[in-house]
Amino acid sequence: SQTIHQWPATLVQPVGSPLSLECTVEGTSNPNLYWYRQAAGRGLQLLFYSVGIGQISSEVPQNLSASRPQDRQFILSSKKLLLSDSGFYLCAWGQGIYGYTFGSGTRLTVV
Protein backbone atom coordinates (compact mmCIF):
# COMPACT_ATOMS: atom_id res chain seq x y z
CA SER A 1 0.00 0.00 0.00
CA GLN A 2 1.03 3.56 -0.53
CA THR A 3 2.28 5.71 2.33
CA ILE A 4 3.47 9.26 2.52
CA HIS A 5 5.98 10.54 5.03
CA GLN A 6 6.50 14.16 5.91
CA TRP A 7 8.86 15.66 8.46
CA PRO A 8 9.42 17.35 10.77
CA ALA A 9 6.04 17.54 12.48
CA THR A 10 6.73 20.90 14.08
CA LEU A 11 9.38 23.51 13.50
CA VAL A 12 10.17 26.87 15.06
CA GLN A 13 12.55 28.97 13.03
CA PRO A 14 13.80 32.55 13.35
CA VAL A 15 13.13 35.10 10.65
CA GLY A 16 15.82 35.00 7.99
CA SER A 17 16.78 31.38 8.61
CA PRO A 18 16.65 28.71 5.89
CA LEU A 19 14.00 26.03 5.59
CA SER A 20 13.93 22.49 4.28
CA LEU A 21 10.86 20.27 4.53
CA GLU A 22 10.96 16.80 3.08
CA CYS A 23 8.25 14.51 1.80
CA THR A 24 8.63 10.96 0.54
CA VAL A 25 6.14 8.51 -0.88
CA GLU A 26 6.32 4.73 -0.76
CA GLY A 27 4.48 2.06 -2.67
CA THR A 28 3.89 3.91 -5.89
CA SER A 29 5.85 5.19 -8.84
CA ASN A 30 5.67 8.43 -10.77
CA PRO A 31 3.19 10.09 -8.45
CA ASN A 32 2.12 13.68 -8.79
CA LEU A 33 3.40 15.48 -5.71
CA TYR A 34 2.10 18.66 -4.12
CA TRP A 35 2.92 21.19 -1.43
CA TYR A 36 0.05 23.06 0.17
CA ARG A 37 0.08 25.67 2.91
CA GLN A 38 -2.70 26.27 5.36
CA ALA A 39 -2.66 29.46 7.39
CA ALA A 40 -4.35 29.30 10.80
CA GLY A 41 -8.08 28.78 10.33
CA ARG A 42 -7.82 29.12 6.58
CA GLY A 43 -8.07 27.00 3.46
CA LEU A 44 -5.45 25.07 1.52
CA GLN A 45 -3.24 27.09 -0.78
CA LEU A 46 -1.43 25.22 -3.52
CA LEU A 47 2.25 26.22 -3.53
CA PHE A 48 3.96 23.79 -5.90
CA TYR A 49 3.22 20.64 -7.79
CA SER A 50 5.38 18.20 -9.68
CA VAL A 51 4.46 15.61 -12.30
CA GLY A 52 7.97 14.13 -12.50
CA ILE A 53 11.60 14.37 -11.50
CA GLY A 54 12.89 17.89 -11.95
CA GLN A 55 9.48 19.18 -13.05
CA ILE A 56 8.13 21.86 -10.73
CA SER A 57 5.15 24.13 -11.25
CA SER A 58 4.90 27.14 -8.99
CA GLU A 59 1.53 28.59 -8.17
CA VAL A 60 2.37 31.49 -5.90
CA PRO A 61 5.46 33.70 -6.36
CA GLN A 62 7.17 33.97 -2.99
CA ASN A 63 10.41 33.19 -1.24
CA LEU A 64 9.77 29.45 -1.25
CA SER A 65 11.06 26.92 -3.75
CA ALA A 66 10.54 23.23 -4.37
CA SER A 67 12.65 20.46 -5.80
CA ARG A 68 12.08 16.88 -6.81
CA PRO A 69 15.47 15.16 -6.88
CA GLN A 70 13.98 11.65 -6.97
CA ASP A 71 10.73 10.15 -8.19
CA ARG A 72 9.21 9.84 -4.74
CA GLN A 73 10.88 12.76 -2.96
CA PHE A 74 9.63 16.31 -2.82
CA ILE A 75 11.40 19.08 -0.92
CA LEU A 76 10.17 22.52 0.06
CA SER A 77 12.86 25.10 0.76
CA SER A 78 13.49 28.70 1.58
CA LYS A 79 16.73 30.63 1.83
CA LYS A 80 15.31 33.22 4.23
CA LEU A 81 12.06 32.74 6.11
CA LEU A 82 9.57 35.55 6.64
CA LEU A 83 7.04 35.85 9.45
CA SER A 84 4.31 35.35 6.86
CA ASP A 85 5.69 31.91 6.06
CA SER A 86 4.22 30.55 9.28
CA GLY A 87 1.55 27.94 8.70
CA PHE A 88 0.71 24.28 8.36
CA TYR A 89 2.51 22.76 5.40
CA LEU A 90 1.04 19.68 3.82
CA CYS A 91 2.59 17.42 1.25
CA ALA A 92 0.26 15.30 -0.87
CA TRP A 93 0.49 12.74 -3.61
CA GLY A 94 -1.94 11.69 -6.28
CA GLN A 95 -2.14 9.73 -9.51
CA GLY A 96 -4.50 10.67 -12.28
CA ILE A 97 -8.00 11.52 -11.31
CA TYR A 98 -7.97 10.25 -7.76
CA GLY A 99 -8.21 11.93 -4.41
CA TYR A 100 -5.00 13.12 -2.95
CA THR A 101 -3.43 11.55 0.10
CA PHE A 102 -1.93 14.06 2.48
CA GLY A 103 1.08 13.73 4.70
CA SER A 104 0.72 14.44 8.40
CA GLY A 105 1.85 18.02 7.95
CA THR A 106 4.53 20.31 9.36
CA ARG A 107 3.50 23.14 11.62
CA LEU A 108 6.00 25.92 10.98
CA THR A 109 6.25 28.93 13.27
CA VAL A 110 8.56 31.71 12.21
CA VAL A 111 9.56 33.91 15.13
Next chain:
Amino acid sequence: GENVEQHPSTLSVQEGDSAVIKCTYSDSASNYFPWYKQELGKRPQLIIDIRSNVGEKKDQRIAVTLNKTAKHFSLHITETQPEDSAVYFCAATNNNDMRFGAGTRLTVKP
Protein backbone atom coordinates in the same frame (compact mmCIF):
# COMPACT_ATOMS: atom_id res chain seq x y z
CA GLY B 1 -6.75 28.51 -13.55
CA GLU B 2 -9.43 26.87 -11.47
CA ASN B 3 -11.16 28.85 -8.75
CA VAL B 4 -13.31 27.11 -6.15
CA GLU B 5 -15.76 28.98 -3.95
CA GLN B 6 -17.25 27.32 -0.87
CA HIS B 7 -20.19 28.30 1.33
CA PRO B 8 -20.93 28.69 4.14
CA SER B 9 -17.68 29.31 5.98
CA THR B 10 -19.26 28.15 9.24
CA LEU B 11 -22.26 25.93 9.86
CA SER B 12 -23.82 24.92 13.14
CA VAL B 13 -26.51 22.25 13.31
CA GLN B 14 -28.25 20.25 15.98
CA GLU B 15 -27.38 16.58 16.26
CA GLY B 16 -29.62 14.58 13.96
CA ASP B 17 -30.21 17.44 11.53
CA SER B 18 -28.81 17.60 8.02
CA ALA B 19 -25.92 19.75 6.87
CA VAL B 20 -25.33 21.01 3.34
CA ILE B 21 -22.15 22.61 2.03
CA LYS B 22 -22.05 24.08 -1.45
CA CYS B 23 -19.21 24.77 -3.86
CA THR B 24 -18.85 26.33 -7.26
CA TYR B 25 -15.95 26.04 -9.66
CA SER B 26 -14.84 28.05 -12.64
CA ASP B 27 -12.96 25.69 -14.97
CA SER B 28 -15.33 23.71 -17.16
CA ALA B 29 -12.49 21.22 -17.80
CA SER B 30 -12.51 20.10 -14.15
CA ASN B 31 -13.66 16.52 -13.99
CA TYR B 32 -13.07 15.29 -10.45
CA PHE B 33 -14.54 16.71 -7.27
CA PRO B 34 -13.42 15.31 -3.91
CA TRP B 35 -14.45 16.32 -0.42
CA TYR B 36 -12.08 16.30 2.53
CA LYS B 37 -12.66 16.35 6.26
CA GLN B 38 -10.02 17.90 8.49
CA GLU B 39 -10.11 17.53 12.24
CA LEU B 40 -8.23 20.01 14.36
CA GLY B 41 -4.48 19.79 13.88
CA LYS B 42 -4.70 16.81 11.54
CA ARG B 43 -4.33 16.19 7.85
CA PRO B 44 -7.32 16.40 5.51
CA GLN B 45 -8.87 13.03 4.81
CA LEU B 46 -10.82 12.13 1.70
CA ILE B 47 -14.40 11.26 2.62
CA ILE B 48 -16.17 11.09 -0.73
CA ASP B 49 -15.65 12.09 -4.33
CA ILE B 50 -17.56 12.39 -7.56
CA ARG B 51 -16.52 12.39 -11.19
CA SER B 52 -17.92 14.50 -13.95
CA ASN B 53 -19.85 11.67 -15.58
CA VAL B 54 -21.92 11.15 -12.43
CA GLY B 55 -24.62 13.41 -11.01
CA GLU B 56 -24.92 11.99 -7.51
CA LYS B 57 -23.11 9.61 -5.22
CA LYS B 58 -24.01 8.37 -1.77
CA ASP B 59 -22.07 6.63 0.98
CA GLN B 60 -24.12 5.96 4.09
CA ARG B 61 -24.92 9.36 5.64
CA ILE B 62 -22.88 11.32 3.12
CA ALA B 63 -23.92 12.26 -0.40
CA VAL B 64 -22.52 14.51 -3.08
CA THR B 65 -24.29 16.05 -6.05
CA LEU B 66 -22.78 17.61 -9.13
CA ASN B 67 -24.34 19.97 -11.64
CA LYS B 68 -21.81 20.38 -14.43
CA THR B 69 -23.94 22.83 -16.36
CA ALA B 70 -24.10 25.21 -13.43
CA LYS B 71 -20.63 24.24 -12.13
CA HIS B 72 -22.03 23.50 -8.70
CA PHE B 73 -21.40 20.60 -6.39
CA SER B 74 -22.62 19.98 -2.87
CA LEU B 75 -21.99 17.80 0.16
CA HIS B 76 -24.96 16.53 2.15
CA ILE B 77 -24.59 14.98 5.58
CA THR B 78 -27.72 13.47 7.09
CA GLU B 79 -28.37 12.48 10.70
CA THR B 80 -25.38 14.50 11.84
CA GLN B 81 -23.41 13.36 14.88
CA PRO B 82 -21.00 15.29 17.13
CA GLU B 83 -18.08 13.42 15.55
CA ASP B 84 -18.98 15.01 12.22
CA SER B 85 -17.72 18.30 13.65
CA ALA B 86 -14.68 19.32 11.60
CA VAL B 87 -13.63 21.53 8.73
CA TYR B 88 -14.78 20.30 5.33
CA PHE B 89 -13.08 21.22 2.07
CA CYS B 90 -14.35 20.80 -1.44
CA ALA B 91 -11.93 20.61 -4.32
CA ALA B 92 -11.85 20.45 -8.09
CA THR B 93 -9.23 19.23 -10.51
CA ASN B 94 -8.69 18.63 -14.21
CA ASN B 95 -5.85 16.16 -13.61
CA ASN B 96 -2.63 17.90 -12.64
CA ASP B 97 -3.45 20.17 -9.77
CA MET B 98 -6.27 20.36 -7.29
CA ARG B 99 -7.80 23.60 -6.04
CA PHE B 100 -9.57 23.71 -2.73
CA GLY B 101 -12.41 25.78 -1.40
CA ALA B 102 -11.74 27.89 1.69
CA GLY B 103 -13.40 25.34 3.97
CA THR B 104 -16.53 25.08 6.09
CA ARG B 105 -16.30 24.70 9.82
CA LEU B 106 -19.16 22.38 10.79
CA THR B 107 -20.23 22.19 14.41
CA VAL B 108 -22.75 19.57 15.45
CA LYS B 109 -24.30 20.38 18.80
CA PRO B 110 -25.41 17.45 20.94
